[in-house]
Amino acid sequence: MTDILRISVPITVWIAAFSAVYGLEGVICSDLWRGAGLSLGQGRGALVATWVAAIALQVALLVALRSRRFASPHPWVQRLATILGCVALVATVWSxxxxATTSLCL
Known part of the structure; x- marks a missing residue:
């Protein structure tokens, strides 16, 4: 893994997860979701499952960045990648x- 990937992948995954979750919410609140015969409860389940999957992916990335196989030989890059992995994990949970906690389709 090159150093630029070590540094950029966690934040990129957060951006993709953010876009996917809120895009899915838009689909759930549209007529397409109900037209497919799906309920808002199923939509909530899909959103929570996507959120949990995004958190699991961020944790897996953080573990991988700390492993010998994907660790950077440069201590500075290793520290920066670990810090950005932690930031991306917190951002995924928080944003x-x-x-999981608010009403759908207000």
């Missing part, structure tokens, strides 16, 4: 939490 996607409303899908």
């Amino acid at each position: 996607l939490m409303p899908v």
Whole structure:
């Protein structure tokens, strides 16, 4: 894994998860969701499952960045990648939490 990937992948995954979760919420609140015969309860389940999957992916990335196989030979890059992995994990939990705690389709 190159150093630029070690540094950029966790934040990129957070951005993709953010877009996916809120895009899915838009689909759930549209007529397409109900037209497919799905309920808002199923939509909530899909949102929470996507949120949990995003958190699990961030944790897996953080563990991988700390492993010998994917660790950087440069201590500075290793520390930066670990810090950014932690930041991306916190951002994933915090910014996607409303899908699990607030009302849908206001």
